[in-house]
Structure formats: structure tokens, C-alpha cells
Amino acid sequence: MTSVPASPTTELTRTGLTVAPLSLAQERLWLIDATAPGSPTYHVPLLMRWSERVDVTALRTALDAITARHEVLRTTYRLDGERVVQVVGNRGRADIEVVHGTDRWADVRQDALRRARTPLDLATKPPLRCVVWPGAQGCSAVLLVIHHIAVDGWSLAALFEELAESYQAALDGRTPELPPLPVQYADYAVWDREALGGSALETPLADRADALLAVPAPLRLGGARRTTGPLLEGDRPGSHLTFQIDAETVSAAEQLAKQSRATPFVVFLAAYAETLRRYAGQREFVVGTVTANRPHPALERLIGFFVNTVPLHCKTDGGQTFRELLRSTRAEAFATLTHQRLPFDRLTAVAAARSGRGHQTLVDAGFAFQNMPAPALPEPVRWAPPELLPTGTAKFDVLLTIEAAGQGALGTLEVATDRYPAELGERFAEDFLAVLRQAIADPDRMLSSLPVPHGPLASPERESFDGDGQVPAADTGAADDPRLQQAAALFRAALSEVSGTAAGDPRAEDNFFGLGGNSLLAVTMLARAQRTLGRTVRPRDFFGNPTVAGLAALLAEAPAPSPAPATGAGGVVPGPDVPTGHEDQVRVAGSVQQRLWLLDRIRALRAAYLVPAVVEVTGTIDTEALAAALDAVLAHHPALRSRFRLDRKRRQVTYRTDGPSAVTNVTDAAAWSQEAVAEHVAALCWTPFDLANEAPARAEILLLGDSSCVFVLCAHHIVVDGRSQQMLLDQIATAYRGDPLPPAVHPATSPAAEAAVAERVADAVAVLVGAPTDVALPHDRPRGRTQSITAATLHRRLDSQATARFRRSAAEAGCSPFLATVALTAVSLAAKSRQRDFVFVFPWSQREGGSADAAVEMAVNTVPIRVDLRGEPTWRTVLERVAAAAAVSYRNADVPFNDIVAALHPDRDLSRPALTPVYVAWADAAARPPDLGVPTRLRPLETLMAKYEIEVTAHEADGELEFSVTYLTELFDRATVAALLDSLVSLAARLSLDPRSPADEGIPL
Structure with missing residues (x-):
């Protein structure tokens, strides 16, 4: 048996590199994150219960010292051409969030479980996050969430020993006494690849692979249970x-x-x-x-x-x-x-x-x-052994x-x-x-x-496995010959890198991994496809069917991204239709913006399309610096300086981004009553904008006394979406700390690309023809002549065991939990009426990666989906129907919603939303308040506005599925919506127990 080289011929020494390759161990984790972005599989969440109140300032200083000492804790990872690199960031302040108002340890742990699963962005942020609960039953709690790419189990002793010493040093006002580190992780990565890169491992790898392949598998x-697709590590x-x-x-x-x-x-x-x-x-x-x-x-x-x-x-x-x-x-x-x-x-x-x-x-x-x-922790020991969540x-x-x-x-x-x-x-x-x-x-x-209490579970359906969990090859008819040729060429180029010689012509059914490719090579091949063909294919989609035909089909379906923008004056990146340095250029608004501008013309609906955030700040803060930070962010982004007008000759909404930005107001509200503060905050949140003549964003700081304040940031939906709002909140903290803001990116509107998308309206409409353009909802009061928007929200949870079964039942039918929620919503509403055919809408992000992901803009389309309950279907049948309908919806998710409405619902009036009054969504991670170095939280909105009559939102927290229904209070009583929610949760439990049971069991006909 050939042995593996124990070490390289060169010495492991300090190189000082700030851009370096990944170690071979890191490369695997980066690939998993690329195929399942945002997955918490390789998070290392460490919850510490302290025996004393945490001094947050000292903790921040301690973490700053540790991240300064260990470069890997301030490193980001990105694809640079066709190689993955790690980039060592500058020393900065630790990312600490302070949570107040949670005093019971059980509640702290539940909150920590949720936060442990919040995604870590390896491309843009350091892989370490910290949350502090200052007072939990007389003690404090600290959660460190670190991505595994930066830490392993053997690192933890050093981490906690250094944290204890650095924290005590911060309390004492001295520098931590820690031995110098001879090398950094980037030095090891270079050394590791010198030992194990190139041809050194070819023979040992082949010998070991042959030995393992002789073992029966799987x-x-x-x-x-039977699985219907590839089991991707990081997404399970x-x-x-x-x-x-x-x-x-x-x-x-x-x-x-x-x-x-x-x-x-x-x-x-x-x-x-x-x-x-x-x-x-x-x-x-x-x-x-x-x-x-x-x-x-x-x-x-x-x-x-x-x-x-x-x-x-x-x-x-x-x-x-x-x-x-x-x-x-x-x-x-x-x-x-x-x-x-x-x-x-x-x-x-x-x-x-x-x-x-x-x-x-x-x-x-x-x-x-x-x-x-x-x-080995010095006295006094301040925390119990950390729990890995x-x-x-x-x-x-x-x-x-x-x-x-x-x-x-x-x-x-x-x-x-x-x-x-x-x-x-x-x-x-x-x-x-x-x-x-x-x-x-x-x-x-x-x-x-040796007797055992239980023994194995029985398998009612023994599965026939093919040894690798792969799907059958895609229908080669899904891609025409040019796409097959492009896919084959991509295979040849990538596989030639493996062998060092020209690869032969692969057949349509040839498997990339079977031909000798690996995961990293697949990712770089897809990056090449994006650069050379202008087609974006996600690794997880390719891994589902890694054949030439499969890649050809994905290339044929992939939307072409906008051309890479060039940086203009002042660091602003203009859109593809904007000459560099011409901020006064008149641009044509995209289809989503055109729709939102039209909705803003309807007086009763104007407030529904605002996106407010109310941030509570507790503790002493420099309000002048905060106001300056808000002003800097409001002035930084082209979208927030936009002015919108109707070009009557061309019948198009246009905009330009050279208008003055909003200026933050600072108001002394210390003597105001709580009611007066609430009324003022509501006005800041819900007063419409004059889109033609004023900036579509505003900010105000209310000084409340007792070293506390509230600030409101509100923007019109025409220029921001949920991702944009989070970027703005994060950048307020960046500007407050005095750090430079990242380069601004111009909204990437491309009317030419949207015109091409519009050609697919017929495909999107075909599956919706014949479906009702309204839903028989259990209104307690009739609709008025104009739609109301004042709303309230109720919540219900499904317990963890039922949630696990629910997920499993959905997956077995090819559905995500979101699509199963769509099915549940339809069946719940069917129980209140004789309707069995529904159209709902859901949101879809149109961000396609690259620099566009950093733009503050409105990049969310509204997408319809049909749910057919006719006949007497089982739950499994309903889920399969929804999955089939979703495939068409996803395929046409960038088709302008207005075009679909014009084809299906031309006679709409103002009493209700177009096409359907029901909206269904899956919630992403909860929004984060800005880290200003003092306790902050996002205050729940006391007044709520909604765009649809019923908005059903689901998300998973602590292993439990939570359903929320936002409803218009002018149409529904609270008890009516509570009964609807109870029905939805009850149906979810029934589905989870027996997906083969009739979906309409117990529903009056």
C-alpha cells in the first residue's frame, strides 16, 4: 500500500499572505456551503451560561483581541476566477448583539436555538457571531456561532482559554498575556496544499478508493425510506x-x-x-x-x-x-x-x-x-462548560x-x-x-x-437503491443541440484540467463525476459557464442531474444575467442602461416598479407599499453620530435618491437618481406621552411619499430620555425589498462605527431583458386559465368600494414532532414546506366554502448573484400558483399537484405580474387585489437590528398595513413550524381568523400523520 506524504519538503513558516488558497479541509466545507447556501449544517453554536453579569464592553474587547490574534476568525471566502480563495480581513469590532427582556433560562435557550441557525455569509462577513443575554435568572448567557470552516473541536480549548484571559485583561485595563502564534491558518493552507496537491496523492487515493469500493455499499x-433525489450534504x-x-x-x-x-x-x-x-x-x-x-x-x-x-x-x-x-x-x-x-x-x-x-x-x-x-480556565471561572446546540x-x-x-x-x-x-x-x-x-x-x-431493548425499525416499503442516490437522466429533449454542444464543451474543458490532457467528447448521458470530475471542479465549471455564456446555473441544480444532458437543460432554462456593471464616479455602480458617471440619466423603471408606481396612484393603497423599521436603542449613544450615519446611508444608495415620473408620450414610468437625499430629523420626545410617541412613530411609518418630488426614504430619531431613543427608517417598496432593508440597517451600524461603507451598486434594471421574459407570458398563463380570479373568504363584513389595508396578525405553532412528520410527508411528495403550506391554505379555505380551485400569489426574489446582490433596490416579483382540489384527492395527490404547479410558477417567476393579470383578470376593480386576495410566503431569517455597541432591538409595528386580505406566512423556529395570518381588520373578526388558523394547524397535523388520507375529510361539501 502506498503511503501518504507526512509533510511537505518546505518548512511551515509565516508568509504574511492576506489572500491565500483554502486548505483541503476548508475546500470541502466551502463546496457544501456553495451547494446549500445559508445552511446551518456546519455551524458551531456554543451557548455559555455565565455565573455573573456579562460586561459587554469587556467581552467585545476580548473578542476583538481574539479575532486580531487569529486571522481565520476575520476571513471571508470567495471564488476568484476559477479558484477559491480566503481573504483575511482587517481588524475590526466584534459582531455582538445584545438581547434584553428575556430572563428565563429556558427562553434564552429557545432564542439561542433559533439564532444558532441564522445563516453565516462566508463571502461577505467574518465567520463569527456573538449574542449576549445580560440577565437570565440572575446570570448571563453568551452564544458564539462560528462556521466550521474557521474552527474545529480541537480549537475550542484554545478559544475559551484565550477568551477567559482576554476578558479578565479587558476588565483590568491591560493587554492579554498570550504566547505569540508562530503561524496563521493561511500559512497552514499553503503548506497543506504543497504537501497534498498536484500528483503526490494520485496513487494513494486510487489505492484507497479501490479498497473501499470492495466493501458492500450502501x-x-x-x-x-425511499428518496426521490440526491441527498446533498449541507441541505439535509x-x-x-x-x-x-x-x-x-x-x-x-x-x-x-x-x-x-x-x-x-x-x-x-x-x-x-x-x-x-x-x-x-x-x-x-x-x-x-x-x-x-x-x-x-x-x-x-x-x-x-x-x-x-x-x-x-x-x-x-x-x-x-x-x-x-x-x-x-x-x-x-x-x-x-x-x-x-x-x-x-x-x-x-x-x-x-x-x-x-x-x-x-x-x-x-x-x-x-x-x-x-x-x-484550563483561570480563576474565577465565569461560565459553565459550553453547550453545543x-x-x-x-x-x-x-x-x-x-x-x-x-x-x-x-x-x-x-x-x-x-x-x-x-x-x-x-x-x-x-x-x-x-x-x-x-x-x-x-x-x-x-x-x-447480547439482547437489546428494541432492534431495527421495520421497513414497510423496502427501497431499491442504486448505490448513489442519483435521479434518472433528464429528458435530452429538454435542451436543443446548441446547448448540448455548449454543455459538452464545458465538460471537456473542466475534465481536461483533471487529466492534464485533452478530454474526449462526452455523451449526453455521461455523468460528470463518473468521468472523474469533483465538486470543486463542478463549481468552477459553472462559474465558467456564467462568464462565457452569460448563463447562471446553481450547483445544487446541477448536482441533481450531473450529466451533459442535465447541464444542457439547465443552460437552456437559465436566465441570462445583466452584463457586469462598471464602477462609476464616487464608487456608484450604474445599471446596464446607464453610462458611467451619468447620475442624471433618465432610466425606464422595471416592471415591478411600474406596477408599484401605479398602485401608489390609488390613494387608499399608498401606505400598504411602505417598508418601515423601528429600532429601539437602550443606553448612552452619540445621537449626532447616529444621525450622521443615517444621513450617510440615505445619501449613499442611488435608489434612495430616486425621483419617479410618468413619461406620458411613451406611457412609461421613468426615474433618475440625482435628486437630493433625505436628511435625518432629530426630535426631543422626552416629555411626550407613550401615546404621543406611538402616534408619531406610526405617522413616520405609514405616511406616503411624493415619489415625483421627494426622496423615497426618510429617517428620524426620537430622543426619549433615560439614555434611550427610537429611530425610524422608512422607504417605499418601489426602491427597497427585505434584503435591501437589512443591508441598510447593517450599514447604519458600519457608518456609526466610522468604518467605510461598501461601494454602492445601482439597481440593475434591464428593460431589454424584461422584454424577452415577457415572451413567456403565454406559458405562465396557460396553467391558470379557467381558475377563479377570486377566493371565497369567510368575511365577517363585506368589501367596500375600495380595498382597505389596516391589518392585524395572529400566530400558531405546530409541535416539533408533528413538524418533523410534516416535513417528511411533504418531501416524499416532492414538496418543500412552503409548498405544503400553500396546499394547507387551500384546504383550510375549502373548509369554509364550496370552492375547490384556487389561485394564490407568493413573492420571488429576482436577484441573480454577483454585484446585483449588493444593490439596494426592489427585486421581488409577485408570482401566482394554482391549487386544484377537485375530485376527492388524498393529501399526497394535493401535494403532488402543488409541486407540479410550482414547477411552472418557478419557471416563469420573472414574468411581470401585471402581464399575467392583464391576461387573466382584465375586469378587476379596486375593492380587492388583482387575481387573488390571498398571499402565501415562507419567511426567511428574522431581521436584525443594527449593532451600535449598545442594546438594540427591532420594535414590532403597533400599526400594521397589509396588501392582501389574507396573508399566510410560515417559518420554522426551534424545530417547530409557526404559521402566521395577517388579515384586514375591516373584513374579518379576530375569532374568524383564529378559527382559520386552528383549522390550518389541525390539517397540518392530520397531513403529517397520514398523507394518504383524503384531503377533504371532514370538509363540508
Whole structure:
């Protein structure tokens, strides 16, 4: 067997690089984030319960010191041409959010669970976030959320030791006493690639891949369900179960390890392997084990991501004793040490290429034995051992982690709920403990004689697996010959980089990974397609069918992005129709803006299309600096300086961005009553704009006394969407700190591109023809001549177990939770009337990546979807119908909504919204207040305006699905909407229990 190079020929030394390649370990995590952006799978959320009140200023100073010391904690990651690079950022202030008003520890933990899953943006922000709850039952809580790309388990001792020292130093007013670091993580990444890059690994990778491919695969436990698509790491829901392993059992395991000349790792792994054998009915399989992979003493105290996943061949037979299993497991573990430096993703890619089975996984089960040293914290110890919070995701089908905890140990079992039911976790954990305890009590007993409490779950439908979870090839008719030729050319260019020689002509059905490609190569190939062909294909879409025909179909369907904009004067990036440096250029508004301008002409509806944010600030703040920050942000973005007018000759709305920006008012409201403050805030939020003559944004600071204030930022929807609002709030904090704002980007309106999109109106309309253009809602009062907009909101939750079942039932029918919510809404409304055919609308972001993502603009279209309940469909049938309808809606999501309305609902009046009065949405992560260095929060709006009569929004929080209904108070009583919500939640629970039951069961006909 060929060995792996232990270290490069060059020394590991300080290079001072601020732009460097990723380490091989980081590369894998970056690829996972690229295919499932925003997924919390590789978040490391650490919740600390403090025994004293946190000094936020000292904590910020301490974190600033740690991020200054460890460059990896202030590094971002991006694709630079065809390579991925890490960019070390400048030293800055730590991102700390302070949360007030939550005093019970249980509430703090629930809030922390939600915040642990809020996405970390690797491209634009450092991979570390901190949240502080200053007072929870007499103590404080601190949550550190770090992306795994910057930290591993072996980094935590150094992290918490340095945090303790730096915090005490900040309290003492001194510099932390920490030993210098000989190298930084970027230095290691360069050194790592010198050792393991190029051709050095070709033979070891091929040899190890061949050995692993000889092992029967895949590993499927009893209870596995059929899957309908590729299982993408980073995009899989999971359940998490923690359980205690008592000190007596751990001590006995350590004693047996000594007697057997093994390690505790081997003992626990052997018990795990035996439990897997019982659940899968397989005697041989591969388990992915996690190794520290720190091959140089200079890395001992360095925070970073070094660990590697090492496949280990397990062989267990019920006819052997546990002692015999220990011997074979020890031998295999020892042999595997020679392969622990082989990068796991490259090993997977080589195995896929040599097997011809495509982009498959090498391992389905994982095992980690955490024996890192506990941090040596100086007195006084201010926090209890941190809790690693679950993220609701899964890295493997099944992952068992064992970690020392006092004299005993803590086990964590992670189960992918897209493959197995959530109840597998508790069942498997109890059986593992039974095997472990009996085996170490009598290691010479036959394994087959060890009883367990449960045993494997039964599989009512045994799945026929193809070994890699891949979908069948797409219909090659979906792409014409030019697209097939383009796709084949992209394959050839990418695969030539692998072999170093010209690749042959791939066939339409050839699989990219089967031909020797890997995930990083796929991402760079798609980046090349965007540059050379102007077509944007998401990696996750390509991975679903990584063939030439599949890529051709995606290229044919992909919208062409706007040309890359050039930077104009003052750092402003003009749109594609704007000559550089001409801010006074008259531009044609996009279709969404044209629609919003028309709606603004209707007096009764004007306030519904405003986007306000009310921020409470508690504590001493420099109000002059805050006002200056608000003014800087209001002046910075071209969209916020826009003026809109109607060109009557061309019958088009036009705009220009050279108008004066709004100026922040500062008002002393210390002597005002609460009612007066509330009334003034409501006026700031809901007073319409004169779009022709004033800036479409405003800001005001209300000084309330007691070192507190409230500021309001309000803009018209014609220039901002939800993403824009969050950018503005973040940039207010940036400007307040005195840091430079990022370059402004001009809204990328392209009338030419929209004209091409308009040609697809017929396709969008075809599936909606014949559907009613109204919904029979349970109004308590009739509609007026003009639509009302004053609204209120109610909420209900589905418990975590029902939520997990709901997700599973939806996924099995090819639906996302959002589409299942669309189905639920239709069935709930059907229960109130005889209507069985519905059209709803939902929002769709039109941002296509690149610089456009940084623009403050309105980039959300309104998209219709039809829900057909006719006949007597089961829930499964309804979900499948919704999924089919959604495919058409998504395909035409950029078709102007006004064009669809004109075709389907030309006789609309002003008493209700066009096409449908019902809006359904899936909520993204909650908006964040700006970090001003003092406690801030977004105040809920006391007065609410709505665009639709019923707006149903769903989102998942803490593993539970929450449904919200915003309703027009002039049409509905609170009790009516409460009954509708209760019905929706009840139907969700019924769907989760039996998707084969009739959807209209119990609904009056």
C-alpha cells in the first residue's frame, strides 16, 4: 500500500499572505456551503451560561483581541476566477448583539436555538457571531456561532482559554498575556496544499478508493425510506438526541481498552459497529471517523479547521465475541492511520470516478470520539462548560459522537430525517448503550447473544437503491443541440484540467463525476459557464442531474444575467442602461416598479407599499453620530435618491437618481406621552411619499430620555425589498462605527431583458386559465368600494414532532414546506366554502448573484400558483399537484405580474387585489437590528398595513413550524381568523400523520 506524504519538503513558516488558497479541509466545507447556501449544517453554536453579569464592553474587547490574534476568525471566502480563495480581513469590532427582556433560562435557550441557525455569509462577513443575554435568572448567557470552516473541536480549548484571559485583561485595563502564534491558518493552507496537491496523492487515493469500493455499499438501516433525489450534504434535515453514559460504563470501557491493547475509541467504535450491523443486517460496511489532522507542532494552539473524515472498514459478525471484534477493529484502525491525511472529498471523487457510479457518498454512517483536552480556565471561572446546540441538520445518515463529560461521557446521535424517521434516534441510542454495557461486562460473550431493548425499525416499503442516490437522466429533449454542444464543451474543458490532457467528447448521458470530475471542479465549471455564456446555473441544480444532458437543460432554462456593471464616479455602480458617471440619466423603471408606481396612484393603497423599521436603542449613544450615519446611508444608495415620473408620450414610468437625499430629523420626545410617541412613530411609518418630488426614504430619531431613543427608517417598496432593508440597517451600524461603507451598486434594471421574459407570458398563463380570479373568504363584513389595508396578525405553532412528520410527508411528495403550506391554505379555505380551485400569489426574489446582490433596490416579483382540489384527492395527490404547479410558477417567476393579470383578470376593480386576495410566503431569517455597541432591538409595528386580505406566512423556529395570518381588520373578526388558523394547524397535523388520507375529510361539501 502506498503511503501518504507526512509533510511537505518546505518548512511551515509565516508568509504574511492576506489572500491565500483554502486548505483541503476548508475546500470541502466551502463546496457544501456553495451547494446549500445559508445552511446551518456546519455551524458551531456554543451557548455559555455565565455565573455573573456579562460586561459587554469587556467581552467585545476580548473578542476583538481574539479575532486580531487569529486571522481565520476575520476571513471571508470567495471564488476568484476559477479558484477559491480566503481573504483575511482587517481588524475590526466584534459582531455582538445584545438581547434584553428575556430572563428565563429556558427562553434564552429557545432564542439561542433559533439564532444558532441564522445563516453565516462566508463571502461577505467574518465567520463569527456573538449574542449576549445580560440577565437570565440572575446570570448571563453568551452564544458564539462560528462556521466550521474557521474552527474545529480541537480549537475550542484554545478559544475559551484565550477568551477567559482576554476578558479578565479587558476588565483590568491591560493587554492579554498570550504566547505569540508562530503561524496563521493561511500559512497552514499553503503548506497543506504543497504537501497534498498536484500528483503526490494520485496513487494513494486510487489505492484507497479501490479498497473501499470492495466493501458492500450502501449502508441502510431498517426503517430507511425511499428518496426521490440526491441527498446533498449541507441541505439535509436532522434530529439530534443527547444521552448520558455513566462514569462506571466509561471506566469499564477504558479498562477493557487497556487489557486489549486498544484505545477507548476502539471500544466505543466496535459497539457502534455492532449496533449498525443489527440495524442494517450487513456484516461489512464503511464508517467515516473524524481525526484531528494537526500534523505540525506549530498548529497546536491555532484556531482553525483541520479535521478530516477518514473512512474505516468495519467487519462484524454475530458469531464472534466482542473481544474478537475489538482485535479486528483495532487492526483496521491502526491500518487506517496511514490514510488519515487523504482529503475526504477527493477520495470520494476518485472512488466515484473509478466505480462509474456518479457523485455518490463513500460513507453513510459517521463516528467521532472527542478526546480533546478541556480548557484550563483561570480563576474565577465565569461560565459553565459550553453547550453545543443542535442545528436541525445532518451531516451523515447517522452520526454518533462520544465526548468526555466529567467522569462519564455524553453521547450525541444525529439522524438524517430525509432518510429515517426521527424516532430512530432514541431507539438506536438505547440499543447502542445496551450493546456497549453488556459487551464490556463480558467481552468473551458471543455478540449474537447480547439482547437489546428494541432492534431495527421495520421497513414497510423496502427501497431499491442504486448505490448513489442519483435521479434518472433528464429528458435530452429538454435542451436543443446548441446547448448540448455548449454543455459538452464545458465538460471537456473542466475534465481536461483533471487529466492534464485533452478530454474526449462526452455523451449526453455521461455523468460528470463518473468521468472523474469533483465538486470543486463542478463549481468552477459553472462559474465558467456564467462568464462565457452569460448563463447562471446553481450547483445544487446541477448536482441533481450531473450529466451533459442535465447541464444542457439547465443552460437552456437559465436566465441570462445583466452584463457586469462598471464602477462609476464616487464608487456608484450604474445599471446596464446607464453610462458611467451619468447620475442624471433618465432610466425606464422595471416592471415591478411600474406596477408599484401605479398602485401608489390609488390613494387608499399608498401606505400598504411602505417598508418601515423601528429600532429601539437602550443606553448612552452619540445621537449626532447616529444621525450622521443615517444621513450617510440615505445619501449613499442611488435608489434612495430616486425621483419617479410618468413619461406620458411613451406611457412609461421613468426615474433618475440625482435628486437630493433625505436628511435625518432629530426630535426631543422626552416629555411626550407613550401615546404621543406611538402616534408619531406610526405617522413616520405609514405616511406616503411624493415619489415625483421627494426622496423615497426618510429617517428620524426620537430622543426619549433615560439614555434611550427610537429611530425610524422608512422607504417605499418601489426602491427597497427585505434584503435591501437589512443591508441598510447593517450599514447604519458600519457608518456609526466610522468604518467605510461598501461601494454602492445601482439597481440593475434591464428593460431589454424584461422584454424577452415577457415572451413567456403565454406559458405562465396557460396553467391558470379557467381558475377563479377570486377566493371565497369567510368575511365577517363585506368589501367596500375600495380595498382597505389596516391589518392585524395572529400566530400558531405546530409541535416539533408533528413538524418533523410534516416535513417528511411533504418531501416524499416532492414538496418543500412552503409548498405544503400553500396546499394547507387551500384546504383550510375549502373548509369554509364550496370552492375547490384556487389561485394564490407568493413573492420571488429576482436577484441573480454577483454585484446585483449588493444593490439596494426592489427585486421581488409577485408570482401566482394554482391549487386544484377537485375530485376527492388524498393529501399526497394535493401535494403532488402543488409541486407540479410550482414547477411552472418557478419557471416563469420573472414574468411581470401585471402581464399575467392583464391576461387573466382584465375586469378587476379596486375593492380587492388583482387575481387573488390571498398571499402565501415562507419567511426567511428574522431581521436584525443594527449593532451600535449598545442594546438594540427591532420594535414590532403597533400599526400594521397589509396588501392582501389574507396573508399566510410560515417559518420554522426551534424545530417547530409557526404559521402566521395577517388579515384586514375591516373584513374579518379576530375569532374568524383564529378559527382559520386552528383549522390550518389541525390539517397540518392530520397531513403529517397520514398523507394518504383524503384531503377533504371532514370538509363540508
